[in-house]
Amino acid sequence: MINSNLNLLIGLAMGLNLLALGTSRLPALIRAMSAQGVILGVMPILMGHELDWQVVLVALATVAGKGLLIPSLLRRAMRTAQIDRELDPQIGFVASMLLGAGGTIAALALTHQLPLLPEHSGSLLVPGALATVLTGFILLIGRTKAISQVCGYLILENGIYLFGLLLIKAMPLLVEAGVLLDLTVGVFIIGIIVDRIQRAFDSLDTRKLTTLHE
Amino acid sequence: MKSLLDLILRLDCWLLLAPLLPGIINKVKAWVAGRRGPPVLQLYYDLARLWKKSVVMSTLASPAFVILPAVTWVALLGAAMLLPLGPLGAGLSFRGDALLMLYLLALGRFATAWAAMETGSAFEGMGTVREVSYAVLAEAAMIAAVLSLSVQSGSLSLATMLTPSLGASAVLLAAGLFIVLLAENCRVPFDDPNTHLELTMIHEAMVLDHSGPPLAAILHGASMKLLLFAVLLVQAVLPMQHLQPLAAAGLLAGGVLGVTVAVGLVESLLARFAFRRVPLLLTAAFLLCLFALLVAWKGGVP
């Protein structure tokens, strides 16, 4: 039962992946990303082992960080920089959605080939993680706006977090803490840079960052 | 004797109840907008009026211009007769009737498109192109949906196919089929049935030059198609095979009513999409049905 609840949440997160790939509006992309962050944050509590305070802490930190803090920072950046809300795709929306769906199916197929511990067999954690990482990649490559690339990076991180849930019990929490810390710091720095790029280029279109090329 | 009664009942259902649906949709829209709106039975009046009028033919058009709407109508009615109707079951059931239904729907569309191009008008041609290009995508979703139903039940006959189980698959299928319903019946956000601008029309542009009884056949056929998709959607999602016949009929009617109201709500709350975003939505519908297929295939858990 717990496993099926978890699978439902992961399925939702995978659906949000496709939504993020298909949407043409920046606010919708940020919404999808933050919703995914909240879903991911709730997951460790549902994982079924006894609730120790570390797990609760990780869950709270994830919900606050991925679900609330970072999206609000991104929204603020979007407002202050007066960024156009339409996304500019390099890989079309339909194409990226199909890629994402193909990747999801491939992830499911790949997971069948991998040996899993008995308590993880039948869980969507591994395919969900792989599909989410792939979604992040498609967004990173396929969108030109700096903020949307940041969203792609965060979705990539979400996928890694999802994978980390497999190990949350066995591995020291150190790895997890490192993720959150570095993620936050990384986004802060990215945010600063986004701000600076804005001032320097008057636009957040990374396609304009082409002074440097061969 | 019993089968004759059954047939009459079934025909009554499809022929007489279908025009009710557009009326309900319009009523919902009017209600949301705070207007009184046309009566629910408006389409019946329209059909009666059109039936009495004579046909205006373009000098360019061949007799096919009049025959093809009838072909469409018959094809749609045939498709409808294949679809089981809750406790009534299917009128005609054999292995592979699901495919026949898909083909009859396609035949109906083909006939409409041909008829539209008979007059040689630019608007009709444009509408045809749009309709057919959407249909290509919608059909992919439809086929995925039928496949997922067939995988789920292990049969190719509509009568045994529509035995859904509640679960992730049903949710995905419901969402996918609802989008297909909107697209196939040219509702908002794909097409605005109330538009008066020929340039933005899709389905309406195709039937601009029809008049009199053929137009009545087209309008009635359209309402039948809407009912068909609504019935398919409800039966594909709600499990009703174990219910009492009366309860099942009530559930079916309620489901269809719910779908109709939902279409009306969508129509009043959503703006129609720009053309370039339509393929995106249809792809989403396809993916929803595809994942429903996957879930059905892998039994929920990989």
Add this chain to the structure above:
Amino acid sequence: MKSLLLILVPLVAAALAALWPWSRTRPWLLPAVGLIHTLLSFWLFCDPPAVAPGAWFAFDPLARAVLPVVSLLFLVCAWYGVSYLRIRSERPNRVFIAALLAVLGLLSAGHQARHLGLLWIFTEAVTLAAVPLLHFNGTPRAFEATWKYLLVGGTGIALSLLGSLCLGYASLHGGGDGNLTFVALIAQGAGLSRPWVLIAWVLLLVGYGTKMGLAPMHTWKPEAYGEAAGIVGAILAGGVTSVAFTAILRVRAVVAAAGEGATADHTLLAIGLFSMLVAALFLLGTRDFKRMLAYSSVEHMGILTLGASLGRAGVAAALFHVWTNGLTKGTLFLSAGNIRRAAGSASMDDVRGMNVITPRSAAIFVTGMFAVTACPPFGPFFSELKVLRAALETGHAAAAVMFLGCLLLAFFGLTRVVFGIVDGRPRPAAKVGGRRFSETAGVLLPPLVLLGLSLWLGLFLPRVLSDAWLAAVAQLYPTP
């Protein structure tokens, strides 16, 4: 204890630099810390401490084989940095110096990390700490370079985390108890789940390979090195890449222990040769001498990776090459920085006749170029010769031929650009633009010292160094 000081001294100094109120004297923190760090690391080098097998941090043989050259390089660059920051006194240097010191501390930590998770954390931290260094110049082009660096580097680092998690799962699946030190992973050996080890290897290779700048994940390098100050380029190319390289070596040892050593070696060989080829081809096309250095760095990362794939002798040669390449690249970056400052541009189209404008820097640059393209008697010649010998001894004749071909192409590319900017008649514009750049001892001696060290490594390679490399090889190839 001393090994912890290697980490703590620079980090404390970084905090100090951030608080130090006088920006004129702040640069002196760099050589001071560099000197302490170098003394400490050579002390540890000569008197290696005993390593507890389960330790998370230790100055183990691998750290001993690589870390001293990083601190040596840092010391010389710090010396150069004092003069450089005096020239660039118009830019605020607080963040720059703090970040540079933090990079040194985190690099020392990364080299000494014997735990998969810690290694990742420090690599990530180095990546982030290097960000302020890249946009020191504050120009739009520097921002652009920083953005690309962060995006590509961030993605790479994310993938290496995913790879670390996969390796963790491989250990868990094999009945591991969650101990992620490399020693424990190697001890688990064949107990690791093979499919997961292979996935982990691919992800970690891509992730740390991005940090190293292996093709095709090298795209951040030309941008970053092209826009960064010479001192930053030298430290990135000689120091930061080396921590990623040792990370790959450590992971390879785990993969080999799991019984997939041959697969790992094949992928390393392929990616190494591919990097060399890509770099050589880009070297033939580039018109910017700082980007040229970046491609040359990609090429040398390819050589390191190739060496790592060739067994014990190859790894020893690669560790040798870490030293020679780091020192020689330092010479090139520092002298290129001088030329860039004097010429006001880094493009071949605008710069020529530098042997008239900055004769001494140009001479060092040309000599350094010959050194890095493996002309005897400089260090790179001998290290590359060892890689070549390892390739021939292990029967990789085709790889050896490709290796030589790429070196030849790279030689053409480098000489084309270097002589293009050194020879010819100086452009009049180069002389009028801005302040005149004067070749003081402070900007000439550091690259010269690095060149001298490279020559010394070539001519009189001390026995103790090659023993250190062999000890590191013994750590990476534990005999069962």
